[in-house]
Amino acid sequence: MNEHALKDRIISLLDSHKVGTLATVRNNRPNSRYMTFFNDGLMLYTPTNKETHKAEDIRENPYVHILLGYEGEGYEDPYLEIEGKVEIKDDNEMKEKVWSDRMSKWFDGPRDPEFVLLQVTPSAIRLMNDGEETPDTLEL
Template sequence: MSQNEVKEQVLKVLDESKVGTLATVKDNKPYSRYMTYYHEDLVLYTPTSKKTEKTDEIEENPNVHILLGYEGEGYGDTFVEIEGKASIEQSEGYKKKIWNDHMKDWFDGPEDPNLVVLKIEPVGIRLMNNEEDSPQTLDL
């Protein structure tokens, strides 16, 4: 599979899968939780509160790992593994970019001072379970 085809498949998973895991590291131990994701090309964004443990963990160690795409239909479901560097974005531009009405349960609006956006720049992406020669690594 060509790199263009791998990227197309990765983007398809990102388009179709909005919920995935986010793993951080604290004291050499992994911590995972489910998050909602939005993307622009291969860069991922996810909202959170600045009062969460994950923001403290990312400030201490920005290396994260994300799984997106496995829908539980069977062993052959396609998914992506993303290794990334996370940053905590507090500008209203980022907040407005990802704001939707589902977030009203947790935040007062994009101007809520507790709302931050985690921006994840990929450093490694693997496409899993898409063909016989899985995994496929996307060159970045």
């Protein structure tokens, strides 16, 4: 698949799948959890509390691995394996953009000082289980 087609297919999966796993490193061991992801093109954002273990993990080692897209309906469901570097962001404009009333269980609104976004800048995205030409990797 050419790079343009690969990028379009990856963005299509990012746009349509919002729940995935985020893996960090804690005490030299992998630590995964389910997260909700939002994307702006290939850039990913996920909300969290700035005092969580994952935020602490990222401050110590900003490199993460994400799985996104698999629906569990069969062996051929397409999904993405994403390697990236995270920055903890307190960007009010982006927090307003991703805010949902469902987040009020954890935060007092998009301007809650505990609410931050993890901004994931991908370094590589592998498209898996999407036909004969996969796996295929977009290096960034």
